Amino acid sequence: MDGALVPGVDLDATALMGLKHLTGRGAPTGARRLAARPGGIVTRRRGRGSEIDDVRPWVDGDDIRHVDRNATARTGLLHARTFRDERERAVLLVADFRPAMLFGTRRAFRSVAAAEALAMVGWRAAAEGGRIGLLAVGTGEPSFVRPKGGERAMSAIVGVMARAHADALAGADRADPPLADSLETAVGALPRGGHLILASGLDEPGLRFDEVIKAAATRVAITVLLVADAFERDAPRGAYAFLSRDGRRGWLSGRQGGEAHADYRRERLAGLGVGAIEIDAAAGPERVAPLLERLDATR
Numbered sequence: 115m116d117g118a119l120v121p122g123v124d125l126d127a128t129a130l131m132g133l134k135h136l137t138g139r140g141a142p143t144g145a146r147r148l149a150a151r152p153g154g155i156v157t158r159r160r161g162r163g164s165e166i167d168d169v170r171p172w173v174d175g176d177d178i179r180h181v182d183r184n185a186t187a188r189t190g191l192l193h194a195r196t197f198r199d200e201r202e203r204a205v206l207l208v209a210d211f212r213p214a215m216l217f218g219t220r221r222a223f224r225s226v227a228a229a230e231a232l233a234m235v236g237w238r239a240a241a242e243g244g245r246i247g248l249l250a251v252g253t254g255e256p257s258f259v260r261p262k263g264g265e266r267a268m269s270a271i272v273g274v275m276a277r278a279h280a281d282a283l284a285g286a287d288r289a290d291p292p293l294a295d296s297l298e299t300a301v302g303a304l305p306r307g308g309h310l311i312l313a314s315g316l317d318e319p320g321l322r323f324d325e326v327i328k329a330a331a332t333r334v335a336i337t338v339l340l341v342a343d344a345f346e347r348d349a350p351r352g353a354y355a356f357l358s359r360d361g362r363r364g365w366l367s368g369r370q371g372g373e374a375h376a377d378y379r380r381e382r383l384a385g386l387g388v389g390a391i392e393i394d395a396a397a398g399p400e401r402v403a404p405l406l407e408r409l410d411a412t413r
Contacts, residue, residue, distance in 0.1 A: 123226070123283075124283070130275065133233045137234050171193055172194050181194055204247065204308035205247070205311060206248070206309070207235065208296070211278055212252060212318070213290050215314070218395050219345040220396035221398065224395045228341045228393070231406065232275070232313050234402070235339075240263070245262055246263075247259050248274055253288040254285065257278040259271050261304070290317060292321070294322040298330075301326075301334060307334065310334050310337070311338075313339040314338065314340070316382075328386060337388070338383055339390075339406075340379060340380065340391065342394065393405070
């Protein structure tokens with residue numbers, strides 16, 4: 115039927131809304147129990163924060179901006195304020211919908227698996243009080259939703275993600291732009307101390323990828339949901355014909371050693387100090403949800 119969604123190829127907003135029931139099943143981790151603020155995704159402490167912790171006598175090396183005028187006037191001696199580190203609860207979901215992600219040999223395209231995983235992360239963060247935003251990356255202008263709190267924000271994200279995926283399918287014959295450029299945009303959209311969660315296969319990362327990640331890590335926490343299709347790991351050497359939904363035909367080259375390629379991506383991220391969770395595009399949300407409970411452990 116014309117206009118009908120193709121399971122595993124098209125992104126179904128209703129199905130993403132339904133993934134809410136898969137979140138929050140696990141017991142809270144120690145890190146989440148100890149979180150100073152609500153927000154679902156525990157992030158590294160960044161900066162000095164803005165909550166006053168104590169007022170103490172001045173010591174060499176203190177910032178002149180932190181002089182406490184009242185205590186100084188009262189005692190006649192310089193006093194400085196100390197600040198309690200905050201945990202910024204903003205989470206930005208980055209969905210890679212570039213052409214290389216619009217591929218899959220079992221169950222679903224990698225792009226669909228990426229969206230499902232991000233939706234589950236987002237629902238959990240929303241349930242625990244976090245502010246969630248979205249950057250959906252394709253070949254044109256990215257789709258952006260500013261981080262906001264509540265289930266209404268997550269509902270908006272689901273709708274924008276589904277529309278962005280449909281747009282990506284319409285431009286699937288274009289070349290992949292470098293991922294690094296979009297990551298730089300994503301980091302700029304997050305406040306210091308936020309958490310960037312990228313779902314991608316890391317195809318065409320770009321020459322500046324390592325540089326961008328290293329710079330980003332000084333401002334925000336980063337986690338990569340590393341999405342892979344079975345064909346990448348297990349395809350025997352050879353050539354495979356394909357037919358796209360719009361009638362295009364072509365060939366894919368199978369290669370042995372796909373697992374070595376996956377290892378290289380993991381090692382590259384580890385070398386950059388970035389946590390990664392591997393997502394099998396063939397696994398449905400029921401199997402992926404428990405993996406995402408480990409997200410806090412990557413910090």
